[in-house]
Amino acid sequence: MPETVILATAAAALGLIVGSFLNVVAHRLPRGQSLLYPPSACPHCGQRVRPWHNVPVASYLFLRGRCRNCGAPIGRHYPLTEAATGLISGITAGAIGLTPFLLPGLIFAWTLIALTRIDLDLQLLPDRLTLPLAGLGLALSVVGIWVPGLIGWQGPGLPPPLGSLLGLALGYGLLFATGWAYAAATGREGLGGGDLKLLGALGAWVGPVAVVLALFVAALLGSLIGGLIILLRGGGRHLAIPFGPFLAAGGWALLLWKDTLIRWYFGLSGLSG
């Protein structure tokens, strides 16, 4: 459908600009700095980033990945975050369509991108992002705005706010129990408190059934990609890989393709059909 293509393209363009802001958020929020002031500057020489040098991705390519003023290299994660935010925004908008859930869905995706960046950088998922994410999910269930055409927060017959609350409790509780069992078995701390809050927040958005699947998808992705990294880098088995990015990917996938993934999962496990 052409409208979907136009919407996805517009969202992708917006996403490039938002991705540029998410770079600032990912750097400053965990350090307790203001998100709006001062304007972006080269971390090496302090030279302000001029607006015409702040065009997402293009500036990085044009300046060949170096500061215009001092020539210090600019991390590749900056243009990568911008490009990924553009792509993810386009897919999110294309899947949701022009509905009241469009903006909440994009905010959901953007928050998860910021959390992913921060977890990769600092092995940290700040409460200042996970708690508002949970709150927004609960609020949306109260006003009844959700992805059109998908089953909502249930458990069948559950009123949406109850489904959202159950999802939150189950998401948090599942990881709490997993972490407890892991610590009891190995004597080592496996999961951070931020992981629990993130899966709780995702549960508030997708409900109790889908949050279990989000964890399943996260664990699947985590073992595939984690295994690949260990294979390529030859790292030891104690190599710490943050789990937040996988939880984020699982939650995002379940938000957009809940019905498909539930059908696929139950088909796979042979519980139906």
Ligand SMILES: [Zn+2]
């Ligand atoms: Zn510089």
